[in-house]
Amino acid sequence: MTTLSTKPPSGTRDFLPEDIRKRQYVTGVIREVYESYGYEPLETPAFENIETLLGKYGDEGNKLIFKILKRGEHEQTGQADLALRYDLTVPLARVVAQYQNALPKFFKRYQIQPVWRADRPARGRFREFYQCDVDAIGSTSPIVEAEQLAAMATVLERLAFTDAVIQLNHRALLTALIDVAGIPRALEGEALVALDKLDKIGRDGVVSEMSARGFPATAGPALLDLVASSDASQGGSEAAGGNDWVLERLERSVAGHETGARALQDLKDILRLVAGTAAAARVNLAPSLARGLSYYTGAIMEATVEGIGSLGGGGRYDGLIGMFLGRDVPACGFSLGLERILVVMSERDQFPPDVSSGAVDILVTLWDATTAQHALRLAADLRAGGLRVEVYPEADKLGKQFKYAAGRNVAFVAIEGDEERTGGTVAIKDLRSGEQTAVARNEAAAFVAQRLHSRPRH
Amino acid sequence: MTTLSTKPPSGTRDFLPEDIRKRQYVTGVIREVYESYGYEPLETPAFENIETLLGKYGDEGNKLIFKILKRGEHEQTGQADLALRYDLTVPLARVVAQYQNALPKFFKRYQIQPVWRADRPARGRFREFYQCDVDAIGSTSPIVEAEQLAAMATVLERLAFTDAVIQLNHRALLTALIDVAGIPRALEGEALVALDKLDKIGRDGVVSEMSARGFPATAGPALLDLVASSDASQGGSEAAGGNDWVLERLERSVAGHETGARALQDLKDILRLVAGTAAAARVNLAPSLARGLSYYTGAIMEATVEGIGSLGGGGRYDGLIGMFLGRDVPACGFSLGLERILVVMSERDQFPPDVSSGAVDILVTLWDATTAQHALRLAADLRAGGLRVEVYPEADKLGKQFKYAAGRNVAFVAIEGDEERTGGTVAIKDLRSGEQTAVARNEAAAFVAQRLHSRPRH
Numbered sequence: 001m002t003t004l005s006t007k008p009p010s011g012t013r014d015f016l017p018e019d020i021r022k023r024q025y026v027t028g029v030i031r032e033v034y035e036s037y038g039y040e041p042l043e044t045p046a047f048e049n050i051e052t053l054l055g056k057y058g059d060e061g062n063k064l065i066f067k068i069l070k071r072g073e074h075e076q077t078g079q080a081d082l083a084l085r086y087d088l089t090v091p092l093a094r095v096v097a098q099y100q101n102a103l104p105k106f107f108k109r110y111q112i113q114p115v116w117r118a119d120r121p122a123r124g125r126f127r128e129f130y131q132c133d134v135d136a137i138g139s140t141s142p143i144v145e146a147e148q149l150a151a152m153a154t155v156l157e158r159l160a161f162t163d164a165v166i167q168l169n170h171r172a173l174l175t176a177l178i179d180v181a182g183i184p185r186a187l188e189g190e191a192l193v194a195l196d197k198l199d200k201i202g203r204d205g206v207v208s209e210m211s212a213r214g215f216p217a218t219a220g221p222a223l224l225d226l227v228a229s230s231d232a233s234q235g236g237s238e239a240a241g242g243n244d245w246v247l248e249r250l251e252r253s254v255a256g257h258e259t260g261a262r263a264l265q266d267l268k269d270i271l272r273l274v275a276g277t278a279a280a281a282r283v284n285l286a287p288s289l290a291r292g293l294s295y296y297t298g299a300i301m302e303a304t305v306e307g308i309g310s311l312g313g314g315g316r317y318d319g320l321i322g323m324f325l326g327r328d329v330p331a332c333g334f335s336l337g338l339e340r341i342l343v344v345m346s347e348r349d350q351f352p353p354d355v356s357s358g359a360v361d362i363l364v365t366l367w368d369a370t371t372a373q374h375a376l377r378l379a380a381d382l383r384a385g386g387l388r389v390e391v392y393p394e395a396d397k398l399g400k401q402f403k404y405a406a407g408r409n410v411a412f413v414a415i416e417g418d419e420e421r422t423g424g425t426v427a428i429k430d431l432r433s434g435e436q437t438a439v440a441r442n443e444a445a446a447f448v449a450q451r452l453h454s455r456p457r458h
Numbered sequence: 459m460t461t462l463s464t465k466p467p468s469g470t471r472d473f474l475p476e477d478i479r480k481r482q483y484v485t486g487v488i489r490e491v492y493e494s495y496g497y498e499p500l501e502t503p504a505f506e507n508i509e510t511l512l513g514k515y516g517d518e519g520n521k522l523i524f525k526i527l528k529r530g531e532h533e534q535t536g537q538a539d540l541a542l543r544y545d546l547t548v549p550l551a552r553v554v555a556q557y558q559n560a561l562p563k564f565f566k567r568y569q570i571q572p573v574w575r576a577d578r579p580a581r582g583r584f585r586e587f588y589q590c591d592v593d594a595i596g597s598t599s600p601i602v603e604a605e606q607l608a609a610m611a612t613v614l615e616r617l618a619f620t621d622a623v624i625q626l627n628h629r630a631l632l633t634a635l636i637d638v639a640g641i642p643r644a645l646e647g648e649a650l651v652a653l654d655k656l657d658k659i660g661r662d663g664v665v666s667e668m669s670a671r672g673f674p675a676t677a678g679p680a681l682l683d684l685v686a687s688s689d690a691s692q693g694g695s696e697a698a699g700g701n702d703w704v705l706e707r708l709e710r711s712v713a714g715h716e717t718g719a720r721a722l723q724d725l726k727d728i729l730r731l732v733a734g735t736a737a738a739a740r741v742n743l744a745p746s747l748a749r750g751l752s753y754y755t756g757a758i759m760e761a762t763v764e765g766i767g768s769l770g771g772g773g774r775y776d777g778l779i780g781m782f783l784g785r786d787v788p789a790c791g792f793s794l795g796l797e798r799i800l801v802v803m804s805e806r807d808q809f810p811p812d813v814s815s816g817a818v819d820i821l822v823t824l825w826d827a828t829t830a831q832h833a834l835r836l837a838a839d840l841r842a843g844g845l846r847v848e849v850y851p852e853a854d855k856l857g858k859q860f861k862y863a864a865g866r867n868v869a870f871v872a873i874e875g876d877e878e879r880t881g882g883t884v885a886i887k888d889l890r891s892g893e894q895t896a897v898a899r900n901e902a903a904a905f906v907a908q909r910l911h912s913r914p915r916h
Contacts, residue, residue: 004509006556006782009540012503014553016560017567020499036841038818038848040475041482045466045586046504046542046572047524052462066505069525069538071576078536080527082467084504095472098464102474104866106851109475114504118529128503141851143830150838276835324464360496372601377734380608383494390496393564393599408562 011119011127017359022342023130025355027112029158030132030336034110037151039134042109044091046116047082054083056090056323064117084116088133088335089320096137097324107137112338126339132312135333137321142266144332145299145316146273152303152334153279156311159341160350164305166279167286170267171296171315176260177253177287181223182216189294191215191223196290199309203228226253227288243271246285263298270299295320301334308344312336354452358409360388362428362448365402365415369395378416378426378441385445406431412448469577469585475817480800481588483813485570487616488590488794492568495609497592500567502549504574505540512541514548514781522575542574546591546793547778554595555782565595570796584797590770593791595779600724602790603757603774604731610761610792611737614769617799618808622763624737625744628725629754629773634718635711635745639681640674647752649673649681654748657767661686684711685746701729704743721756728757753778759792766802770794812910816867818846820886820906823860823873827853836874836884836899843903864889870906 008014015023031041053065067080085091088111096107112132119125134151136144149166156164178191194209201209203224210220230249247268254260267285274283283301291300291313298316305311314334322329345351364379366372372395379389390410392401398415405413415427415436426444429436430451439447466472473481489499511523525538543549546569554561570590577583592609594602607624614622636649652667659667661682668678688707705726712718725743732741741759749758749771756774763769772792780787803809822837824830830853837847848868850859856873863871873885873894884902887894888909897905 004782005507006510006552008503008552008556009505009507012505014503014556015499015501016553016557017498017500020501024499035817036846038846040817041473041478042475043473043478045470045472046574047467047470047586049463049467052464063529066529066540067527067533068542069527069536071521071524075525076536078527078534082524084526094464094466095474098466098472099474105862108848116504128505136851139851141827141830143824143834143849143851146834147837147849147851150834273831273834276831277838324462359493359498366601369599372599373731373734376601376604376608376731379605380735388494388496390566391601391605393594393597393601393605404563 009127011121011125013126013128018356021355022346022351023338025351026159026338026342026345027130027132030112030155031110033151033154033158034134036154037108037147039108039110039136039151042092042095042111043113044085044088044095044111046114047084048091048094050080050083052083052094053086053090057086061086064119066116066118085113086117087115088113088131089135090323092133092135092137093321093323096321096329100325103137106139108135109137110134124339124343130338132336132338133333134335135321135331137329137331140318140330142269142273142299145270145301146277146279148314148332148334149270149274149279149283149301150277152301152312152336153277153282155336156282156303157278159345161303161305161311164282164303164311166283167289167302167304168267168270168283168299169286169289169301170263170299172259172263172298173250173254173267173287174290176257176263177223177226180254180257180260181219181226183219183223184216187213187215192290192294193292194220195223195227195288196292198224198227198288198290229253230287243283243285246287250285250287266299291315298332303336305344310337311341311344356409358411360390360408360410361452362387362389362412362414363401363405363408363410364389364391365398365413366392366395367398367401371418374416374421378414378444381441382414382445382448385449387445387448402429402431411452414444467585469579469583471584471586476814479813480804480809481796483809484617484796484800484803485588485590488570488613489568491609491612491616492592494612495566495605497566497568497594497609500550500553500569501571502543502546502553502569504572505542506549506552508538508541510541510552511544511548515544519544522577524574524576543571544575545573546571546589547593548781550591550593550595551779551781554779554787558783561595564597566593567595568592582797582801588796590794590796591791592793593779593789595787595789598776598788600727600731600757603728603759604735604737606772606790606792607728607732607737607741607759608735610759610770610794611735611740613794614740614761615736617803619761619763619769622740622761622769624741625747625760625762625771626725626728626741627744627747627758628721629756629758630717630721631708631712631725631745632748634715634721635684636681638712638715638718639677639684641677641681642674645671645673650748650752651750652678653681653685653746654750656682656685656746656748687711688745701741701743704745708743708745724757749773756790761794763802768795769799769802814867816869818848818866818868819910820845820847820870820872821859821863821866821868822847822849823856823871824850824853825856825859829876832874832879836872836902839899840872840903840906843907845903845906860887860889869910872902 066084068082070079070081114128115131116128183191190213194206207220230246295317296315297318300315302313303311316332318330321331364375366375379391382389413429424441425438426441428439524542526540528537528539572586573589641649648671652664665678688704753775754773755776758773760771761769774790776788779789822833824833837849840847871887882899883896884899886897
């Protein structure tokens with residue numbers, strides 16, 4: 001009838017039920033945690049007017065934006081007037097401008113929605129993927145950073161990333177270190193981009209990149225020395241370690257540098273505030289953390305897991321959110337790498353068992369179409385008892401129905417023949433053990449529920 | 459800095475937090491109910507390859523599809539290779555073909571995602587809106603229809619549509635009535651389209667539309683008489699009413715008509731199965747229910763509320779889902795009008811009170827920046843007690859913070875001064891009553907939780 005491909009478009013995915021259950025579990029935890037911190041949900045349209053997006057992501061970004069043809073007779077001209085959302089930050093900036101009088105003075109929002117980028121698809125890189133952003137608008141207080149670090153730590157904990165740490169640094173501190181190293185201010189952006197690659201290309205790689213970009217010969221090594229000397233994870237010294245140790249080193253490095261001193265005070269404030277929160281044991285000062293993007297203006301943070309890398313990050317960016325208002329608006333936020341988190345959680349088996357259990361708790365069997373109304377009544381009763389119930393829709397051999405249930409990872413089947421009906425019971429078979437029990441009908445739901453919840457964790 | 463409009467694109471909406479809370483409440487109920495009936499979640503990409511969609515919705519539909527420009531050098535040619543999802547049915551058909559070996563024999567899925575149509579925006583008509591579909595693939599058993607009617611009834615009940623009814627009819631029964639009325643088979647489609655307007659344009663309107671389309675002079679009135687004589691809601695007779703009464707009339711109307719007799723048997727089976735379910739008291743046979751779309755092949759259903767109209771509907775369509783497989787695949791499903799349901803629920807105040815309550819349960823005040831770490835510690839403790847907590851991020855006058863909380867519809871504020879801290883207490887102020895209570899710190903979360911849950915329902 002047709003020879004069309006039925007695959008989803010290149011770089012996109014269909015999410016089948018078991019995928020969605022995992023995704024919903026993760027986003028459910030994230031929502032719950034963010035809401036407990038007073039963040040509120042926001043959603044914006046999939047597409048924006050094209051002028052809203054063009055020019056916001058640089059030349060490279062402009063090319064990666066999916067553009068939508070004008071409708072009607074304009075279709076012929078090839079003119080585009082709309083474009084698919086490229087990130088969640090520009091839409092937030094638009095919302096902040098559009099609803100400035102309706103939004104609270106301190107607007108704390110989270111947004112979990114897909115974005116689209118016409119990148120070349122590759123392993124782990126998609127053209128449609130979810131972003132998961134949390135941002136606090138309207139305050140420069142370090143309480144914002146501290147609460148975000150706590151929220152990030154709580155999410156990681158709830159998702160069983162017991163080994164995750166959060167690296168914390170400050171853009172103004174990096175500015176100071178760059179100054180002290182003798183790198184001209186005009187090269188600051190390039191210094192950050194190079195430093196951002198330290199994990200990937202190592203010290204020598206960063207130094208030669210800096211030389212290639214025309215940095216003064218001693219400046220690159222000087223910056224790397226400054227960073228390394230205060231980096232607990234790179235110190236190698238027995239005495240190295242702990243945020244106080246790092247602070248002490250940094251204080252020496254930026255002594256007398258006004259911007260550096262202010263940044264250090266900021267970090268100290270944040271660390272003091274974090275002490276009573278879920279993030280207390282997870283936040284490590286990391287002077288080498290640069291984060292590539294140019295728009296950060298204050299603290300920067302990144303959640304990492306040894307051997308895995310980054311699970312997300314962010315920081316303060318006081319100059320961006322006001323882009324449509326024409327004035328600076330304080331903002332601090334971070335983004336979790338939802339797709340990455342899902343991959344790692346699957347690999348490391350971090351989902352609770354009920355997330356990967358079957359679609360339903362019990363299958364009501366049917367082997368005689370003339371008694372189907374009883375099967376539906378039984379299903380209704382089991383649902384009223386809180387169970388997720390599927391009714392096998394066609395009269396068939398019981399063995400076949402058991403096999404169907406097992407294939408769908410359903411643990412229990414209910415069998416109600418004439419005999420059971422007369423006696424007011426129902427036979428419940430546990431497909432994992434093979435055990436079959438006659439249970440009073442009005443106790444059947446509780447019987448199954450109790451056994452479901454006592455399932456061994458895998 | 460810019461004179462760009464910051465409104466969302468024409469026909470689309472930004473969903474601010476209070477909108478999302480309502481939407482999440484409704485979709486949460488729908489998900490929970492569908493999952494209790496064994497339906498599993500599916501999600502597909504926002505765009506499809508353009509050939510997947512073109513030609514599936516008729517000439518009118520082709521024009522309303524948002525088309526995406528090819529990337530790179532192709533951008534100049536105006537060529538489109540992708541298009542935004544227009545409904546959830548064609549993607550389902552694609553998924554059924556693509557994963558035919560991985561999906562269960564009886565694939566029951568729900569899908570709640572936005573679709574995009576370049577319709578002229580109008581009140582209640584959007585270019586981006588959510589569809590909410592539930593479909594069972596792979597069985598022709600009337601158990602499928604009965605369970606879907608029960609699921610639909612359960613959703614309506616849980617969303618407080620206590621006055622909703624579900625109209626039930628059968629396409630093959632309409633075919634029989636059209637036959638009996640003397641309308642040529644070739645005009646069946648047009649007869650259904652005309653009949654579908656009965657509610658809107660009345661009997662005379664339908665009759666004159668049928669004349670205008672060249673129906674035999676007596677055929678239109680004959681069909682309307684057949685329908686009216688068996689329609690309990692239109693009978694006007696004292697004796698009229700009840701599904702048995704309608705069935706009896708219909709039996710007389712299609713006596714000796716084989717297709718009609720089979721359709722009636724189908725409806726009787728469905729009604730018998732529904733008797734033990736949540737839909738028992740809600741399902742009304744409605745011989746005038748036509749539903750405009752041509753693809754239905756069996757039972758059709760529609761949820762309606764007096765004075766409001768349709769909240770959603772669907773039916774059996776055994777010829778459509780196999781479009782990419784090149785063979786018929788049995789399917790039955792319905793779609794809830796999510797946007798309409800949200801409007802009506804807001805108008806009729808059908809949301810539980812906590813959906814429209816504030817974003818957080820309690821605001822922790824701050825009037826001395828030097829004690830901010832205690833505020834964060836208190837917030838952490840209150841969150842551990844299950845509360846949603848916001849910390850006022852800047853030291854400010856208490857009155858201003860109370861006003862901020864009240865403006866955000868937050869019921870409680872916590873005040874912890876030096877005195878409270880020394881005494882191990884915290885002052886909890888209920889902004890609704892003005893009452894302030896000193897509570898032991900470790901009992902503060904429970905104190906607030908208890909009062910939140912005993913809030914009067916509005």
